[in-house]
Amino acid sequence: MALVDVELKIKRYIPEQDTKPHWETYEVRVEDTDRVVDALHEVKWHHDGTLSFRRSCVHGVCGSDAMVINGSNALACVLLVKDVGTTITVEPIRGLPVIKDLVVDMEPFFDQYKSVLPYMINSTDPGYEERKQSPEDRERFDDTTKCILCAACTTSCPIYWGNESYVGPAAIVNAHRFIFDSRDEAGPDRLDILNQRSGVWRCRTAFSCTEACPRDIKITQAIQEVKRAILYNRI
Amino acid sequence: MKIHRHSYDAVVVGAGGAGLRAAIETAGRCRVAVLTKLYPTRSHTGAAQGGMCAALANVEEDSWEWHAFDTVKGGDYLVDQPAAEIMCREAIDAVIELEHFGMPFNRTPEGRIDQRRFGGHTRNHGEGPVRRACYAADRTGHMILQTLYQQCLARDVNFFNEFQVLDIAFAEGRVAGLVAYELATGDLHVFHTKAALFATGGYGRMFKVSSNAVTLTGDGPGVLYRRGIPMEDMEFFQFHPTGIYKLGILLSEAARGEGGILRNSEGERFMERYAPTVKDLAPRDMVSRAMLTEVREGRGIGENKDYLHLDLTHLPPEQIDAKLPDITDFVRTYMGLEPKTELIPIQPTAHYAMGGIPTNINAEVVIDSDNTVLPGLYAAGECACVSVHGANRLGTNSLLDIVVFGRRGGAAMAAYVNEVSHADMAKGVEDETRGSIERLRVGAGGENVADIRSRLQEEMMEKASVFRTDESLRSVLDTVHSLRDRYQQASIQDKGEIFNYDLTEAIELGFLIDLAESLVVSALARTESRGAHFRDDHPTRDDANWMRHSLAFRTDTGAVRLDYKPVVGGKYEPMERKY
Numbered sequence: 159m160a161l162v163d164v165e166l167k168i169k170r171y172i173p174e175q176d177t178k179p180h181w182e183t184y185e186v187r188v189e190d191t192d193r194v195v196d197a198l199h200e201v202k203w204h205h206d207g208t209l210s211f212r213r214s215c216v217h218g219v220c221g222s223d224a225m226v227i228n229g230s231n232a233l234a235c236v237l238l239v240k241d242v243g244t245t246i247t248v249e250p251i252r253g254l255p256v257i258k259d260l261v262v263d264m265e266p267f268f269d270q271y272k273s274v275l276p277y278m279i280n281s282t283d284p285g286y287e288e289r290k291q292s293p294e295d296r297e298r299f300d301d302t303t304k305c306i307l308c309a310a311c312t313t314s315c316p317i318y319w320g321n322e323s324y325v326g327p328a329a330i331v332n333a334h335r336f337i338f339d340s341r342d343e344a345g346p347d348r349l350d351i352l353n354q355r356s357g358v359w360r361c362r363t364a365f366s367c368t369e370a371c372p373r374d375i376k377i378t379q380a381i382q383e384v385k386r387a388i389l390y391n392r393i
Numbered sequence: 394m395k396i397h398r399h400s401y402d403a404v405v406v407g408a409g410g411a412g413l414r415a416a417i418e419t420a421g422r423c424r425v426a427v428l429t430k431l432y433p434t435r436s437h438t439g440a441a442q443g444g445m446c447a448a449l450a451n452v453e454e455d456s457w458e459w460h461a462f463d464t465v466k467g468g469d470y471l472v473d474q475p476a477a478e479i480m481c482r483e484a485i486d487a488v489i490e491l492e493h494f495g496m497p498f499n500r501t502p503e504g505r506i507d508q509r510r511f512g513g514h515t516r517n518h519g520e521g522p523v524r525r526a527c528y529a530a531d532r533t534g535h536m537i538l539q540t541l542y543q544q545c546l547a548r549d550v551n552f553f554n555e556f557q558v559l560d561i562a563f564a565e566g567r568v569a570g571l572v573a574y575e576l577a578t579g580d581l582h583v584f585h586t587k588a589a590l591f592a593t594g595g596y597g598r599m600f601k602v603s604s605n606a607v608t609l610t611g612d613g614p615g616v617l618y619r620r621g622i623p624m625e626d627m628e629f630f631q632f633h634p635t636g637i638y639k640l641g642i643l644l645s646e647a648a649r650g651e652g653g654i655l656r657n658s659e660g661e662r663f664m665e666r667y668a669p670t671v672k673d674l675a676p677r678d679m680v681s682r683a684m685l686t687e688v689r690e691g692r693g694i695g696e697n698k699d700y701l702h703l704d705l706t707h708l709p710p711e712q713i714d715a716k717l718p719d720i721t722d723f724v725r726t727y728m729g730l731e732p733k734t735e736l737i738p739i740q741p742t743a744h745y746a747m748g749g750i751p752t753n754i755n756a757e758v759v760i761d762s763d764n765t766v767l768p769g770l771y772a773a774g775e776c777a778c779v780s781v782h783g784a785n786r787l788g789t790n791s792l793l794d795i796v797v798f799g800r801r802g803g804a805a806m807a808a809y810v811n812e813v814s815h816a817d818m819a820k821g822v823e824d825e826t827r828g829s830i831e832r833l834r835v836g837a838g839g840e841n842v843a844d845i846r847s848r849l850q851e852e853m854m855e856k857a858s859v860f861r862t863d864e865s866l867r868s869v870l871d872t873v874h875s876l877r878d879r880y881q882q883a884s885i886q887d888k889g890e891i892f893n894y895d896l897t898e899a900i901e902l903g904f905l906i907d908l909a910e911s912l913v914v915s916a917l918a919r920t921e922s923r924g925a926h927f928r929d930d931h932p933t934r935d936d937a938n939w940m941r942h943s944l945a946f947r948t949d950t951g952a953v954r955l956d957y958k959p960v961v962g963g964k965y966e967p968m969e970r971k972y
Contacts, residue, residue, distance in 0.1 A: 174889050174891060175889075199843075203843030207886030208887040211894075213607065215435075215439070215606045217440070217723060217727070219532075219535060219719075222431070257891065258889075272546055276543055277495065277543035278544075288489055289492060289493065291500055293501075296497060303539070304535075307434050339497070
């Protein structure tokens, strides 16, 4: 652990005074084991209180602080200063409208998430006991239950940047979570939704989403599994 | 600043587990709005790790009565026993209901919900550890939060995301409305409503080292406290034993439930001396005290001899990967250590408020020592005090609390609003909020909000945490008062209206200061040691004088007035707490 001087280059935009985004540079002293979000806090708390960014849990489980850090999507609370270097560029995630500084409009993202029926649908009465599920069946969709809806994947996708009607990787991940859950009965409905022009066929397997995911979800694989389920009618 | 007006039957404030569960219960029964200062899935329920206890007896013999006994004993007999019985009995329904909602619990080979051990949970009144915690790897809270949010979407619940509630209005002796600040615009919204259910979570950010999100600033309790609602049992604040050194990030008790052990500088498994029967799985207050006793006696580790080790190196690597994937990732990310082969530096971290807004078993807020209900006002989850956790909450019982009392509160609220009309709300209920926002915006006193907050957190950590004395508490009380004076001179740099977190952080600091004062005053008065409240100068439990709940009122002059109400007993007589 050692103190380091860090140059933070942040893409700023304050709608009440700026006509377009611009870069501002801040020099802050932090511990090398600090997170990028700590460096941002240092800017906000002691250099420029007008800097706005979302954050909450600050340890990578709430999904508030997805940003473009040194060119790649990441959570600011999961990257440490010592791992990203002493010159750090920070921009808002791409593909969603910027409202102020690093804060983007998340509504389109959540609307796309909602479009895939992201909830358990099962009309049978299980009675007063749990629905049984074997450990193997439980394992089948384990990876996609890890999603925290941070949007790092969707906003790293070049297809999403160019086509805002594409539901994006995060929505597909959350559809996958139910399609492959043995207790759920609405898989065919979700496959129909994802078989549309806005669905899985937009994916060009660039793997950007998989690389961006802070939860290490194998997103491209999940998208491919959904594609196969549509093609071969197999869940 | 524009003012918008809305009318609803009921408003839920906060969208963590308790708020979402309440919203599910009200959906379709009345017009309800959910106001949350974060997107619902950002709520801190999602950070809960280890599990949710319910005596399903899926893997070994168990009963909800044993669970209730553990809860009462774990809470050092400050628990209201009828409430604990309800929680432990309804825990079974709650887990099954969550499973039906789609919750992906880990499974037994037979396909049933799997269960594991957790601190303080025992078979047959303390004979030994029992496998009672239902779990989904070490991300149980994440799964519960996602599942409840999904169910709200299925029911088309009406969310107002990034709306922060800053005031409440009463009329005719009942709830009349709420005032909320919209982060995206800086506008104020007045909600005319028959009822409000507060589910805003905790306030651990008054301490320096905390497992809590930075947004956990006690806004809900803060709003009500300023409007005359007392805060119950504020002196009981839980420090979780296994926080990552300095950062405070939680490493679940499940690490010890799976077999992890604590070691001091001599490599000794010191918990064997403090709790010979359950050892490392003793309740959190006891383990945190044992750890800091080791530090005091010179057996801490590191340059400053101020931390201990969590040892997972003897566990099979595949068990770590399967059962503790997230917390071991935290260790790799934030400490640069490999938990399969290296020891993990840990220290107690401010984790959970046992105290809060006083409620009865239907989550109705009660406002005095006679338990008088304030019609239309409800609270559930960490911000509330039922009291099911007493002086020390058992691990997993918080996830239980939010679903059981979130449901009960939602049901009671839906029934209530279908019986009454809206109260006449006075004009200008938003004026005070608008005034205080304007004052902060133009404030030229020059005091820095972050500096005041840091000082509060450092002082609270040093003087009002695991060990307390009359002297330390008087000292921190003086500091809190001087910080409040400085807070009156706070200035913010951001004068804008759109996503002005400079402003909301300043507002949140005000709530933290008020709640810290109520905590310290309550702790100063309680001249005994019970659960998480330990006084070096009064080291034993004093049932003759202190078998009662504290109620801290904020008076018109801003001072704190204390009152008390009796603990509601039951079949378990207080006895010495040994494990």
